[in-house]
Amino acid sequence: MNSPAGPPERHCVIRYAKPKSVEEALGLLARDRWRILAGGTDFYPAQGTRPIAENILDINGLAGLRGVAETGTHHVFGARTTWTDIIREKTLPTAFDALKQAAAEVGSVQIQNVGSIAGNLCNASPAADGVPPLMVMDAEVELRSAGATRHVPLAGFIQGNRRTALRPDEMVTAVRVPKASAGGTCSFVKLGARRFLVISIAMAAARIERDPDGRIRAAAISVGSCSVVARRIDGLERSLVGLPARVDDVIDAVAGCDLSVLMPIDDVRASADYRREAAREIIARVVAAALGEPGRGSRAAAA
Numbered sequence: 001m002n003s004p005a006g007p008p009e010r011h012c013v014i015r016y017a018k019p020k021s022v023e024e025a026l027g028l029l030a031r032d033r034w035r036i037l038a039g040g041t042d043f044y045p046a047q048g049t050r051p052i053a054e055n056i057l058d059i060n061g062l063a064g065l066r067g068v069a070e071t072g073t074h075h076v077f078g079a080r081t082t083w084t085d086i087i088r089e090k091t092l093p094t095a096f097d098a099l100k101q102a103a104a105e106v107g108s109v110q111i112q113n114v115g116s117i118a119g120n121l122c123n124a125s126p127a128a129d130g131v132p133p134l135m136v137m138d139a140e141v142e143l144r145s146a147g148a149t150r151h152v153p154l155a156g157f158i159q160g161n162r163r164t165a166l167r168p169d170e171m172v173t174a175v176r177v178p179k180a181s182a183g184g185t186c187s188f189v190k191l192g193a194r195r196f197l198v199i200s201i202a203m204a205a206a207r208i209e210r211d212p213d214g215r216i217r218a219a220a221i222s223v224g225s226c227s228v229v230a231r232r233i234d235g236l237e238r239s240l241v242g243l244p245a246r247v248d249d250v251i252d253a254v255a256g257c258d259l260s261v262l263m264p265i266d267d268v269r270a271s272a273d274y275r276r277e278a279a280r281e282i283i284a285r286v287v288a289a290a291l292g293e294p295g296r297g298s299r300a301a302a303a
Contacts, residue, residue: 014052014053014054014055014056015032015034015055015056016055016056016058017034017055017056017057017058018058018059018060018061019057019059019061019062020061020062021062021064022062022064022065022144022171022173023146025057025059025062025171026144026145026146026169026171027146028057029057029145029146029168029169029170029171030145030146030147030169032055033054033055033168034054034055034056034057035054035055035056035057036057036059036122036171037056037057037058037059037060038059038060038079038080038116038118038119039080039082039111039114039115039116039119040114041107041111041114041115041119042119042123042125059079059080059171060080062080064078065078065079065080065081065173065174066078066080066081066082066085067081067085068081068085068086068089068091068092070091073178073179073180074176074177074178074179075092075096075176075177075179075182076142076174076175076176076177077117077174077175077176077177078173078174079116079117079118079171079172079173079174079175080116080118081116081117081118081175082112082113082114082115082116082117083103083104083106083111083112083113083115083116083117083130084103084109084112084113086099086100086103086117087100087103087104087112093182093183094185094186095137095181095182095183095184095185095186095207096133096137096177096182096186097185097186097187097188098132098133098136098186098187098188098205098206098207098290099130099133099134099137099186099188101133101187101188102129102130102132102133102188102190102203102205103129103130105129105188105190105200106120106129106130117130117175118141118172118174118175121134121141121154121157121158121164121172121175122164122166122172123162124158124159124160124161124162124163124164124229125161125162126161126224126225126227126228126229126230127199127200127203127224127225128224128230129190129200129203129224131154131158131222131224131229131230132188132203132204132205132222132223132224132230133186133188133205133222134154134175134177135154135155135205135220135222135230135232136186136205136206136207136220136221136222136232137177137178137181137182137186137207137220138153138154138177138178138180138181138220139153139154139175139176139177140152140153140154140157140175140176140177140178141153141154141157141165141172141174141175141176142172142173142174142175142176143165143166143167143170143171143172143173144170144171144173145167145169145170145171146169149173151176152165154175155229155232158229158230159229160228160229161228161229181207181220183209183218184207184208184209184210184218184290185207185208185290185291185292186205186206186207186208186290187205187206187286187287187289187290187294188203188204188205188286189203189204189205189282189285189286189289190202190203191203191278191282192269199225199269200224200225201225201269201270201274201275201278202223202224202225202226202264202270202275202278202279202282203223203224203225203282204221204222204223204224204279204282204283204285204286205221205222205286206219206220206221206222206283206286206287206289206290207219207220207221207290208240208245208287208290208291210245214244214245215242215243215244215245216240216241216242216243216244216245216250217241218241219236219237219240219241219287220232220237221233221236221237221283221286221287223259223262223279223282223283225264225275226262226263226264226275226276226279227261227262227263227264228263231261231262233257233259233261233283234261235257235258235261236253236254236257236258236283239253239257240253240287245291246291247287247288247291247293247296250284250287250288250291251284251287251288251296251297254280254283254284254287255280255284257280257283259276259279259280262275262276262279264276264279281297284296284297285297
């Protein structure tokens with residue numbers, strides 16, 4: 001005799017929603033857990049052929065989250081602003097050149113057309129190209145829930161590999177750069193196994209402000225792919241202030257700077273030792289480029 005059948009198997013119902021407004025999206029986030037989908041350039045490759053096992057909140061219909069705007073105090077990038085949008089934006093000061101250079105390094109043109117600035121940050125990869133140039137401009141991330149809005153410095157938003165400060169009921173609505181940090185000249189340098197379509201071995205961004213007398217008034221330097229999260233090199237930044245804005249003087253400072261804040265790893269792309277040495281050379285090159293002499297590097301590299 002057959003045994004009686006057990007209780008029917010329970011299946012998890014996966015929901016898909018495409019809100020028509022930010023308020024609708026925030027209302028959904030307040031009531032349930034969702035995976036927010038924008039460009040999908042990280043989501044779909046990671047998903048592969050496996051069945052989707054989480055609710056999907058597709059924000060691609062939220063036109064108000066795309067584009068670059070300006071307030072009295074900030075330059076504001078909507079969360080859905082694509083890398084192509086950033087490359088083509090004509091209204092940004094020259095200090096955003098590093099961000100544009102990084103945007104041109106994000107995958108292929110097809111990826112740049114759909115990948116978004118907020119998606120790059122929320123993915124929280126140690127090799128995220130957009131992070132170092134935004135970090136040297138003291139960028140902050142705007143997080144909204146149904147009941148509140150908060151602004152978190154980028155350095156505090158990304159908390160580790162694939163970990164952010166985003167709460168389950170929140171979504172990123174903008175990335176904000178203070179106008180006070182949008183002065184000077186900026187550059188971005190990325191090292192990979194080949195020129196294009198590559199995950200970086202190491203990368204750096206630098207922003208330099210000069211006094212009228214030709215000395216460095218302020219410096220900001222950030223290195224990515226050499227730690228779990230991108231790091232500002234605070235000690236070097238302080239040592240550059242007051243120096244003549246001459247490449248040779250700056251390269252000498254870089255040669256002797258302390259990079260112990262970086263904690264590179266061994267992986268299939270490079271060893272930790274190689275990354276550590278590469279970071280110093282890339283910093284020299286990116287600062288030289290910010291001072292108007294691209295292609296210059298350390299004397300050791302030139303030798």
